[in-house]
Amino acid sequence: MRALLMPVGSHGDVLPLLGLGQALQNHAGWKATALVSPVFSKAARAAGIDHRTIGTVEDYQQAENDPDLHHPQRGVKAVSRVLGQFMRHSYDALASELDSSSEPAVLIGTTLAFPVRILQEQRKLPAVMVHLSPAVFRSNLKPPILTPNGPLPGWLPSWALRLFWWLADRMMIDPLLGKAHNQLRRQLGLRPVYRIMDRWMHQVDLSLGLFPEWYFRAPDWPPNLRQTEFPMYDRDDVHELNADLESWLEQGEPPVIITGGSAFANRKSFYEDCLRAAQTLGRRALVVTRHRSNVPEGSRWVEYAPFSLLLPRGAALIHHGGIGTVAQSLACGIPQLVVPQAHDQFDNAYRVEQLGAGVWSRGKLTQDLARVLSQRRCAYPIHSGLHQAARLISELASLQPGSGCA
Numbered sequence: 001m002r003a004l005l006m007p008v009g010s011h012g013d014v015l016p017l018l019g020l021g022q023a024l025q026n027h028a029g030w031k032a033t034a035l036v037s038p039v040f041s042k043a044a045r046a047a048g049i050d051h052r053t054i055g056t057v058e059d060y061q062q063a064e065n066d067p068d069l070h071h072p073q074r075g076v077k078a079v080s081r082v083l084g085q086f087m088r089h090s091y092d093a094l095a096s097e098l099d100s101s102s103e104p105a106v107l108i109g110t111t112l113a114f115p116v117r118i119l120q121e122q123r124k125l126p127a128v129m130v131h132l133s134p135a136v137f138r139s140n141l142k143p144p145i146l147t148p149n150g151p152l153p154g155w156l157p158s159w160a161l162r163l164f165w166w167l168a169d170r171m172m173i174d175p176l177l178g179k180a181h182n183q184l185r186r187q188l189g190l191r192p193v194y195r196i197m198d199r200w201m202h203q204v205d206l207s208l209g210l211f212p213e214w215y216f217r218a219p220d221w222p223p224n225l226r227q228t229e230f231p232m233y234d235r236d237d238v239h240e241l242n243a244d245l246e247s248w249l250e251q252g253e254p255p256v257i258i259t260g261g262s263a264f265a266n267r268k269s270f271y272e273d274c275l276r277a278a279q280t281l282g283r284r285a286l287v288v289t290r291h292r293s294n295v296p297e298g299s300r301w302v303e304y305a306p307f308s309l310l311l312p313r314g315a316a317l318i319h320h321g322g323i324g325t326v327a328q329s330l331a332c333g334i335p336q337l338v339v340p341q342a343h344d345q346f347d348n349a350y351r352v353e354q355l356g357a358g359v360w361s362r363g364k365l366t367q368d369l370a371r372v373l374s375q376r377r378c379a380y381p382i383h384s385g386l387h388q389a390a391r392l393i394s395e396l397a398s399l400q401p402g403s404g405c406a
Contacts, residue, residue, distance in 0.1 A: 001028075001030045001031070001103070001104055001105070001106060001394075001397050002030065002031050002032075002033065002101065002103050002104065002105040002106070003020075003021060003024045003030050003031070003032040003033070003105070003106055003108055003393070004033055004035070004094060004097055004098065004105050004106070004107050004108065005017050005018075005020065005021050005032060005033065005034040005035070005108045005109070006034075006035045006090065006094055006107070006108070006109040006110070006113040006115065006116055007034065007036060007109070007110045007113070008083075008090075008109070008110050008111070008112040008113045009110060009112070010064065010261070010262045011040075011043075011262035011324075012132070012261065012262060012322050012323065012324040012325075013110050013132065014036055014037075014040050014043070015040075015043060015231075015233050015234060015324070016130070016132060016210060016231035016233050016324070016386075017034065017108070017110060017130060018034055018036075018040070018043055018044055018047040018049060018233070019047065019231055019233030019384075019386050020108070020130065020231070020386050020389055020390065020393075021033075021034055021047060021049040022047040022048055022049055022386075023386040023387050023389065023390035024390045024393065024394070025048065025049060027387055027390050027391070028390050028391070028393075028394045030394075031050070031103075032049040032050065033049065033050040033051065033052065033097060034049055034050070034051040034052075035051070035052050035053075035054055035090070035093050035094060035097065036051055036052075036053065036054065037053065037054060037055055037056075037057070037059070037060045038053040038055070038056060038057050038060075039057055039060045041053065052093060052097060054086060054089060054090055054093050055086055055089065059085075059086075063082045065266055066078045066081070066082075067266060069342075070267065070320075070341040070342045070343075071341075071342055072147065072148060072341065072342045072346075075341075075342035075343055076172060076173070076176055076177065077176055079112070079176075079177070080176035080177050080179065080180070083112060083114070083177060083180055083181075084179065084180035084183075087114065087115070087180040087181065087183070087184050088184055088187070090113075090115045091115040091118060091119070091184060091188075094107070094115050094116070094119055095119060098119065098123070098125075104397075105125060106125070106126045106127070106128060106393060106396070106397050107119060107120055107125055107126070107127040107128070108127070108128045108129075108130060108393070109127070109128075109129055109130065110129070110130050110131070110132070111129065111130075111131050111132075111136050111201070112177070113129070114181045114184075114196070115184075116129070117129075117200075117201070117203075117204065118181075118184065118185065118188070118190070120204065121190070122188070122190070126205045126396060126397060127204045127205055127206075128204060128205065128206045128207075128208055128393055128396065129201065129202070129204045129206075129207050129208070130208045130210060130389075131207065131208065131209050131210070132210050132211065132231075132323050132324070133211065133323040133344040133347065133348065134209065134211060134215065134216040134217075134218075134344075134347065134351075135343070135344035135346075135347035135348070136197070136201075136344065137209070137218065137221050137222070137225070138165055138197075138198065139218035139219075139220050139221060140158045140161040140162060140165075140220060141158075141218055141219055141220050142216075142218040142219075143161055143164075144344075144347045145346045145347040145349075145350045146346060146347065147346060148340070148346060148362070150346075150350065151350065152164075165198065166195075169194070169195045169196075169197065169198060173195075173196065173197050174194055174195065174196065177196060177197065178193075178194065178196045181193075181196060199222075202222040202224065202225070204224070205224070205396055206224060206226065206392065206393065206396050207222055207224050207225040207226070208225075208226055208227075208228065208389055208392065208393075209225055209226070209227040209228070210227075210228055210229075210230060210231045210385055210386075210389065211227060211228075211229075211230055211323065211327070212227060212228070212229050212230065212382075212385070213227050215230075215351060215355075216351055226392050228385030228386075228388040228389045228392075229382055229383055229384060229385030229388065230323075230324075230327035230330075230331075230382055230384070230385060231324075231327075231384060231385055231386050231389075232308070232327060232328070232331065232382060232383070232384040232385075232386075233384065233386060234306050234307050234308055234324065234328060240306075240309065241305055241306075241309050241310060242302075242305075245302055245305060245310075248286075248300065249313050252284050253283075253284060253315065254284075254313055254314050254315040255278075255283065255284040255285055255286045255300075255313075255314055255315060256274075256278040256283045256284070256285045256286070256314065256315055256316050256317075256318060256369065256373075257285075257286050257288060257310065257311065257314040257316070257317045257318070257334075258271060258274045258275060258278070258285055258286065258287050258288065258317075258318045258319075259287070259288040259289060259317070259318075259319050259320070259325065260289060260294070260319070260320045260341075261319070261320045261322045261325065262290055266291070266293060266294070267294055267341075268293065268294050268295075268296065270294075270320075270339070270341075271287055271289065271294050271295065271296055271299070272296045273365055274318045274339070274365060275287065275296050275299055276365075276366075277318075277365040277366040277368075277369045278318075278369065280366045281366065281369060281370055281373070283315065283373070284300075285299065285300065286300050286301070286302065286314070287299050287300065287301045287302075288301075288302055288303075288304070288305060288310070289301070289303070290303055290304060307324075307325065307328035307329075308328055308331070308332070311328055311329060311332045311334045312332040312334070314334050315334075315335075315373060316334060316335045316336070316337060316369065316372045316373050317329055317334050317335070317336050317337070318336075318337045318339060318361075318365075318369065319336065319337075319338060319339070320338070320339060320340060320341055320345055321338045321339070321340040321341075321344075321345030321346070321348040321349045321352075322345065322348070323344065323348055326338075326348050326351070326352060327382065329352075329357070329358070330352075330355070330357055330379070330380045330382060331379060331380060331382040332377075332379055333377035333378050333379030333380070334377065335357070335358055335372040335373065335375040335377065336352050336357055336358030336359070336372065337358060337359050337361050337365075337368055337369050337372045338352050338353075338358055338359070338360050338361065339361045339365070340360070356378070357378065358372060358375070359371055359372050
């Protein structure tokens with residue numbers, strides 16, 4: 001069997017799917033091919049899987065430098081611009097890879113990999129959509145937190161929540177995320193679809209949630225959803241802390257670690273505010289960012305370090321609320337101060353606070369950091385869910401006619 005993987009997004013979206021491809025090869029004997037930005041070529045090679053590139057490094061850098069990308073209201077519009085730019089190119093690349101071999105294939109994409117859904121529809125192929133965060137699943141009983149205002153009032157009736165989702169689709173999601181998608185469908189002679197982030201997104205053979213039920217599960221989520229543990233795949237092409245960082249860590253008390261995520265460009269003020277809070281409390285601090293322009297003058301900085309190795313060495317972590325960062329923090333028990341900016345980050349901040357694993361900061365950084373530093377470490381027994389995910393996909397393939405596995 002072949003697994004054709006199309007992750008859409010930044011490192012936090014792409015690395016777990018590369019890890020899934022590795023698991024399918026190592027544990028199921030499949031051949032995995034990933035279609036990714038050339039930014040992730042090294043990571044694909046490190047995972048030992050084949051890959052094809054879409055776009056250029058400059059295209060990726062332009063997208064992550066969009067000032068609206070991490071805006072709580074304009075973030076969806078920024079994402080839609082990138083999807084629109086590469087929708088046809090991504091579809092053609094995936095179709096070409098399908099045509100390159102007669103071997104049976106399973107299509108695997110992340111939440112916004114709409115070409116996977118289109119080719120599933122056209123060619124009647126098995127398809128799996130992988131979702132890394134619970135915020136992408138709608139619920140009328142336990143809706144996700146999508147704004148800085150926190151949860152919706154618990155007294156809202158279900159009809160009001162259905163109206164909320166309908167308005168969100170009609171006024172924002174379909175005009176933005178659905179525009180390029182339906183434009184491609186028209187070019188291919190397919191009928192347009194609407195409310196793409198509602199039922200349509202989950203009309204696949206298997207929806208995989210790479211987060212455990214103890215983190216979150218709503219009773220009215222899609223029946224074809226299966227949840228695993230967090231993927232816990234963060235190594236990129238680096239497998240150890242460098243000697244300079246090791247030396248610095250050993251020379252003093254555990255530091256406050258500050259990160260805004262891999263695609264968090266042009267956000268120097270975020271790092272300055274977090275660093276100031278640590279300095280006010282007299283704590284050493286380490287900034288982790290891939291973007292040199294984010295680094296405050298005079299601060300200790302590393303471009304990248306595997307969090308599975310770095311976070312156990314810290315006293316606390318200040319971060320943006322990305323799901324991968326949350327998972328690594330829960331695994332090692334480092335207290336978290338979450339400063340969400342957009343997308344699923346508000347929901348993750350809420351989950352962290354509900355678990356007692358940290359604080360959702362709403363502006364009082366120094367005060368909140370002092371609270372977090374007073375928390376005791378409490379690690380969750382988390383093991384990578386990638387092997388379980390690979391098994392679920394293998395079981396799906398074995399039930400498909402003509403797969404060679406039935």
